[in-house]
Amino acid sequence: MNKQQLITELQSNGLKVGATHLENEAGQLPVSSTLDAVLLNPQDLSAAARKGGAGPSDHKAVTVDGTTVMVPIFTSTATQSPYQTEFDPVTKQTVLKRDGVNPIPISFPTQPQFYRLTTADGTPYWKIALLHSHDVLATTVLQTCMRYSDAATSCQFCAIGQSLEAGRTIARKTPAQLAEVAEAAVRLDGVKHLVMTTGTPNTSDRGAAYLTECARAVKAVVDLPIQAQCEPPDDFAWFQRMKAAGVDSLGMHLEAVDPQVRARVMPGKASVPLDYYFEAFAAAVDVFGWGQVSTYLLAGLGDDLPTLLEACDRLTQLGVYPFVVPFVPITGTPLAHQPAPSSELMMALYQQVSAMLQRAGLSSQEMKAGCAKCGACSALSTFETQD
């Protein structure tokens, strides 16, 4: 099995993490090397759904053969996974085994230095921003969403409020706090880019104004590439304002594309027509450039392969990077028991989307900042480099 297949299988099946390894992590900060919050895509807004305390979360950053990827653990799918880690206390090496055989050495990113710091007002830095994968700083600037509290409008895969309720984050990160944490994360841990997402506020700019303010504050203290993520604003002039403030790339996330699937899994967001997203994509590419605008597509929410491929084709022709990601059912959300997509579906998707990326001259490496550049929640970037 090659690396692409292994990562695809791990992300679809999940991983059982051996008890010894978890014991090693117990007692660390609640957002240690585990991915407490894949805060940055809608399912990720949910991944703040840890099991609580200092133990496991639903995802974990795992480095396999030099590539760090996010792998579901402790989801209902993961408990059935043929993949398991074992820690050898003598060699101090963790290995990954499938059905108990064929060990492959793996490692886990270590806890960053900036997690030890606290702001002058007493807020731990890890409540303001997290390390994602191994070199990405990630934050949700507004941890509330106008769609979240009402079942008639909330995205079924999202749990943006869970980490807030559990006291693992704060509702609003101020521009000054973000600047302080970003500077420290660059200086102490060498983070390479910053991803700033937001819950959607009940304003017509859909969060673009606050992201602009935050980006300006960060860029005033540290030269760190920034991706902002929000719903399409009412006025596309926000794209220019964001860029002028220091946002280098932009994410606007479709998640699903079929109208029936959108209406079922994200009834509130489905009120924003798909055509409006595409208008926004075209306007954003004009400002940020070819390949600097991206969108999440969550395979496994209900869209079939042809629908996803058609959307990816349309996106790549516009210069938008379709970041296809396997849906990860998160504990505590309405879709917690929806099965993850099969590795066969993901392989077919990755192979065909990577060919589209190549034809359109799009690449994760060329992106200045963001989830597509990080790539850890998907195996897509590993397919880009396939011979």
Ligand code: SF4
């Ligand atoms: S792709 Fe990277 S930055 Fe984006 S949510 Fe996943 S781990 Fe975080």
